[in-house]
Amino acid sequence: MDHMEKGALSFTKMSGAGNDFIFIDNREGAVPPAIRAKLAAHICPRMFSVGADGIIFIEKSSIADFSWDFYNADGSLAEMCGNGARCAARYAFSRGIAGAKMSFATLAGIIEAEVFADDTVCLQMTAPEDYRSGLSLELGGTSCQVDFLNTGVPHAVVYVDEVSEGQGIGNIPVQEWGRIVRNHDHFAPAGTNVNFVSRGEGNSLYVRTYERGVEDETMACGTGAVAAALCFSKKYGFASPVNIVSSGGEILSIAFKTGCPPQEAAPSLSGPARIIYQGELAAEALPADIVKELGKR
Numbered sequence: 039m040d041h042m043e044k045g046a047l048s049f050t051k052m053s054g055a056g057n058d059f060i061f062i063d064n065r066e067g068a069v070p071p072a073i074r075a076k077l078a079a080h081i082c083p084r085m086f087s088v089g090a091d092g093i094i095f096i097e098k099s100s101i102a103d104f105s106w107d108f109y110n111a112d113g114s115l116a117e118m119c120g121n122g123a124r125c126a127a128r129y130a131f132s133r134g135i136a137g138a139k140m141s142f143a144t145l146a147g148i149i150e151a152e153v154f155a156d157d158t159v160c161l162q163m164t165a166p167e168d169y170r171s172g173l174s175l176e177l178g179g180t181s182c183q184v185d186f187l188n189t190g191v192p193h194a195v196v197y198v199d200e201v202s203e204g205q206g207i208g209n210i211p212v213q214e215w216g217r218i219v220r221n222h223d224h225f226a227p228a229g230t231n232v233n234f235v236s237r238g239e240g241n242s243l244y245v246r247t248y249e250r251g252v253e254d255e256t257m258a259c260g261t262g263a264v265a266a267a268l269c270f271s272k273k274y275g276f277a278s279p280v281n282i283v284s285s286g287g288e289i290l291s292i293a294f295k296t297g298c299p300p301q302e303a304a305p306s307l308s309g310p311a312r313i314i315y316q317g318e319l320a321a322e323a324l325p326a327d328i329v330k331e332l333g334k335r
């Protein structure tokens with residue numbers, strides 16, 4: 039039996055369709071706000087620590103069942119995270135923090151969620167904002183027109199069938215093109231997540247997402263799936279619900295009102311959210327100043 043000093047910090051690892059997160063139950067304030075970004079940037083890198091696309095702190099709330107603080111893997115704060123929110127609902131239900139139907143506060147607004155008996159969680163998303171279509175930029179030597187929608191966080195939507203000369207979504211350079219769009223002047227200064235979208239079978243779409251704050255392709259992106267579904271439907275007239283086949287092969291289902299602007303579509307996001315394991319972060323895995331701060335509580 040390995041003997042390890044009592045861990046410096048307990049956490050739960052979760053996966054929302056392959057978008058993975060570290061959860062900290064912070065209702066007793068174990069991790070003060072001042073060190074959260076540094077903690078995220080220290081324990082999210084894969085191979086060097088726990089590894090995740092982001093970290094979520096669950097906090098008490100006087101206006102909802104709980105509230106949260108979400109940080110990307112690089113320690114940047116983001117207002118919302120669709121897959122993370124589905125995992126937060128599963129986490130809260132599993133720990134008795136909320137019932138199967140719940141609400142929680144994010145920087146993007148209050149999220150209503152429902153946890154189902156299988157691993158599915160359904161969210162009512164906040165109202166999309168700032169829809170922009172036909173933004174011109176160049177990818178792979180081809181001029182193309184991308185759309186933009188804020189679904190809690192900013193998302194650009196690139197229509198792969200228009201830029202890839204039939205290469206197919208599986209062959210496009212997501213890191214290279216994702217970085218170009220993420221940093222493009224159209225989206226300055228906040229930058230944007232970037233979704234590469236291609237028509238699938240029936241009412242489905244293939245979506246590959248380059249995520250701001252991860253600075254790489256993730257296996258799924260919930261707010262990105264919502265942006266892709268709403269923009270594609272607006273441009274090509276897709277019906278609701280749309281099934282999004284994400285990079286990791288899992289399906290996210292987006293339901294929404296059709297025949298109206300994306301801002302009025304009232305989208306919902308359904309998909310899997312699973313607890314993977316519980317863990318204890320060893321003090322030696324953390325910078326001394328963080329261990330010191332954690333020890334104060």
Ligand SMILES: N[C@H](CCC[C@H](N)C(=O)O)C(=O)O
Nearest residue numbers: 116119120121191259260261
């Ligand atoms: N993966 C998340 C999006 C995180 C957004 C974050 N990458 C940012 O906008 O900075 C999702 O499932 O919606």
